[in-house]
Amino acid sequence: MRMWKGRVDFMQGNEAVVEGALLAGCDFFAGYPITPASEIVELMALKLPKRGGKFVQMEDEMGSLAAAIGASLVGAKAMTATSGPGFSLMQENLGFAIMCEVPVVIVDVMRGGPSTGQPTLHSQGDVMQARWGHHGDGELIVYAPWSVQECLNLTMEAFRKATKYKTPVILLSDAIIAHMRENVVVPDEEEVELIREEIERSHKPIFGRGTSVHVTGLAHDERGYPSDDPNVYRKLLGRLRSKILDNIDDIIMLKYEKTCEQQDLTIISYGSSARAAKEAYIKLKEEGIRVGFIRLITLWPFPEDLLRNVINSDKVMVVEYNQGQIYHFVKAALRDVSDIILVSKIGGEPFTPSELKIVAKKIIKGDGGCEVIL
Amino acid sequence: MRSHPMRKYLREDRLPTIFCPGCGNGIILGAVLRAIDELKLDMNKIVFVGGIGCSGRIPGYIKADSLHTTHGRALAFATGIKLYRPDLMVIVFTGDGDSGAIGLGHLIHAARRNIDIKTICINNLNYGLTGGQFSPTTPIGAYTYTSPYGNIEGFFDLCELVASAGAVYVARWTVRRVRQLIMSLKKAFVKRGFCYIEVVSPCPTGFGRRNDMPTSIDLIRFFEERVVHIKKAKRMSKEEIRGKLVIGEFIDVEKPEFCEEYHKLIRGVERGEIKVLRPHLDWLELEMRA
Ligand SMILES: Cc1ncc(C[n+]2csc(CCOP(=O)(O)OP(=O)(O)O)c2C)c(N)n1
Numbered sequence: 001m002r003m004w005k006g007r008v009d010f011m012q013g014n015e016a017v018v019e020g021a022l023l024a025g026c027d028f029f030a031g032y033p034i035t036p037a038s039e040i041v042e043l044m045a046l047k048l049p050k051r052g053g054k055f056v057q058m059e060d061e062m063g064s065l066a067a068a069i070g071a072s073l074v075g076a077k078a079m080t081a082t083s084g085p086g087f088s089l090m091q092e093n094l095g096f097a098i099m100c101e102v103p104v105v106i107v108d109v110m111r112g113g114p115s116t117g118q119p120t121l122h123s124q125g126d127v128m129q130a131r132w133g134h135h136g137d138g139e140l141i142v143y144a145p146w147s148v149q150e151c152l153n154l155t156m157e158a159f160r161k162a163t164k165y166k167t168p169v170i171l172l173s174d175a176i177i178a179h180m181r182e183n184v185v186v187p188d189e190e191e192v193e194l195i196r197e198e199i200e201r202s203h204k205p206i207f208g209r210g211t212s213v214h215v216t217g218l219a220h221d222e223r224g225y226p227s228d229d230p231n232v233y234r235k236l237l238g239r240l241r242s243k244i245l246d247n248i249d250d251i252i253m254l255k256y257e258k259t260c261e262q263q264d265l266t267i268i269s270y271g272s273s274a275r276a277a278k279e280a281y282i283k284l285k286e287e288g289i290r291v292g293f294i295r296l297i298t299l300w301p302f303p304e305d306l307l308r309n310v311i312n313s314d315k316v317m318v319v320e321y322n323q324g325q326i327y328h329f330v331k332a333a334l335r336d337v338s339d340i341i342l343v344s345k346i347g348g349e350p351f352t353p354s355e356l357k358i359v360a361k362k363i364i365k366g367d368g369g370c371e372v373i374l
Numbered sequence: 375m376r377s378h379p380m381r382k383y384l385r386e387d388r389l390p391t392i393f394c395p396g397c398g399n400g401i402i403l404g405a406v407l408r409a410i411d412e413l414k415l416d417m418n419k420i421v422f423v424g425g426i427g428c429s430g431r432i433p434g435y436i437k438a439d440s441l442h443t444t445h446g447r448a449l450a451f452a453t454g455i456k457l458y459r460p461d462l463m464v465i466v467f468t469g470d471g472d473s474g475a476i477g478l479g480h481l482i483h484a485a486r487r488n489i490d491i492k493t494i495c496i497n498n499l500n501y502g503l504t505g506g507q508f509s510p511t512t513p514i515g516a517y518t519y520t521s522p523y524g525n526i527e528g529f530f531d532l533c534e535l536v537a538s539a540g541a542v543y544v545a546r547w548t549v550r551r552v553r554q555l556i557m558s559l560k561k562a563f564v565k566r567g568f569c570y571i572e573v574v575s576p577c578p579t580g581f582g583r584r585n586d587m588p589t590s591i592d593l594i595r596f597f598e599e600r601v602v603h604i605k606k607a608k609r610m611s612k613e614e615i616r617g618k619l620v621i622g623e624f625i626d627v628e629k630p631e632f633c634e635e636y637h638k639l640i641r642g643v644e645r646g647e648i649k650v651l652r653p654h655l656d657w658l659e660l661e662m663r664a
Pocket residue numbers: 426427428429430445468469470471472473496498500501502503504509
């Protein structure tokens with residue numbers, strides 16, 4: 001990701017999300033407070049009116065996403081933010097935004113679930129919900145930031161992709177990234193002018209132009225009229241799918257580092273768990289162990305082919321703060337890799353690089369089993 | 375054949391509608407279009423929003439911007455539209471289930487916020503689209519597919535509810551009272567604030583057939599036999615009013631409207647005239663609260 005020219009600030013992930021959104025031109029926010037996402041809601045309430053933007057605290061999360069979609073349909077660069085329980089409530093309207101091709105950015109700051117779970121503690125438990133939580137099988141885009149800087153950058157990117165592909169984009173942050181403070185370069189306005197123009201150009205209002213458009217969540221034809229013709233439905237779903245999947249080169253972001261061509265082990269992680277995983281990778285590298293490290297930035301669409309192409313080891317360990325979610329997709333993608341091991345930790349304690357290093361060495365030796373729960 | 379005078383406002387390529395013979399939805403759509411026509415409102419400046427239900431299908435037949443949302447959420451979608459583009463008029467079509475059950479939260483909060491949305495609730499005393507189950511306005515004792523032994527639950531008076539929640543204009547009419555309905559619609563369309571008009575309407579298919587009123591004539595007779603004007607109702611005791619259908623204007627007041635207040639807030643912040651709670655939020659303290 002490129003480095004910006006700008007001011008250096010010390011801030012937390014939630015603040016950086018707001019900075020990124022405002023830089024991208026976000027001018028509408030509807031939300032409902034929830035830990036650990038509340039700072040996003042509070043900061044939007046404070047900052048949007050200063051720029052002539054609109055903020056509304058809705059009565060629930062169903063309403064929050066609905067209002068954001070409504071605003072987007074009349075031209076707003078709209079966003080909402082929540083955590084797991086609220087994200088569950090948004091699923092129906094998330095499906096609506098996919099079906100009706102409405103650009104909207106949804107930030108889900110993950111906490112431990114199910115249910116009220118661990119409100120103040122991190123998890124990566126919503127990875128599958130983000131992809132499969134809505135009913136029906138629509139495609140969408142999901143990014144997972146691993147640093148405060150990336151919260152800013154990826155929020156901007158989320159607006160770019162949402163408006164470009166006319167789709168909801170989800171930023172899967174979590175309680176660690178959200179509340180952690182780091183130095184961040186907040187780009188100068190001129191730095192992001194082009195991005196902003198691009199967003200502005202690709203996002204036109206649907207309503208209020210005197211064109212009498214009909215928008216419905218029902219299966220619809222090119223005119224937007226409801227239709228129960230099986231071919232109309234197949235065509236629609238096919239198009240919704242291919243507009244994402246035909247553009248994975250533009251959508252998928254992934255970081256790959258390796259010590260040499262052929263490794264004994266590849267570590268795969270994303271978001272906050274990738275922080276400790278990366279440290280473990282560095283330690284292993286220093287010890288002369290042949291190891292690779294992959295950090296997924298785009299979780300969905302899943303970078304299946306890319307993973308298959310880059311991985312060059314018989315052993316893979318997937319590090320995540322849940323009981324195995326991305327793990328299953330890694331397994332499905334890497335059918336030729338003999339050992340794919342899940343390294344999981346839940347409960348709200350972070351991975352430590354040294355424990356991951358020990359696990360990695362065990363796996364290389366061949367006594368890791370198929371699952372390691374830390 | 376002479377064309378219907380309101381036909382010019384319809385998407386002709388979508389006709390006929392899905393509505394059953396005898397359904398009240400057509401009369402209500404006609405009344406709304408007449409009110410618009412008489413006020414000479416610009417159709418390019420109106421967004422019609424519908425929930426899910428037979429009632430929610432109405433916007434799709436109007437030649438204007440129209441949005442068919444999710445069940446119960448029409449008012450929340452409408453809130454986003456109106457707040458971002460206050461210059462557009464937003465008219466919502468909803469049902470007694472759509473806004474009285476699954477979407478009740480949005481209904482009373484839109485009224486509390488007093489956002490300038492004109493809401494037309496078609497109260498057909500049941501869930502029509504799904505084939506006739508009881509709704510929060512189904513009379514006690516009435517038969518529906520989910521009250522096969524007669525409804526034992528109490529019902530809402532949605533007009534009372536919305537009026538006390540903060541709306542500036544609330545009225546109820548039956549589909550037979552088209553003149554009064556158009557009068558109310560015209561009033562609502564020029565007013566600033568949350569306006570709610572409930573129209574008690576026949577659903578012969580879902581409600582009538584199961585309650586020995588197979589035609590809409592039967593249903594309209596059933597409504598009209600129970601009708602009491604609100605002016606008279608105010609002088610009646612609780613006992614006397616039981617089982618009656620109160621019609622008329624429940625409230626007609628002026629109050630600050632949400633989008634206008636928000637606009638003032640933006641101006642005030644710009645000019646530095648409004649005090650901010652804490653100019654520099656203390657994040658460490660916020661973190662401790664979390
Ligand atoms: C979340 C959800 N739950 C249930 C339904 C099924 N459903 C569709 S319309 C409806 C009730 C409609 O009743 P009402 O709002 O009174 O409208 P009417 O059809 O009578 O005009 C129901 C339960 C749905 N579409 N979505």
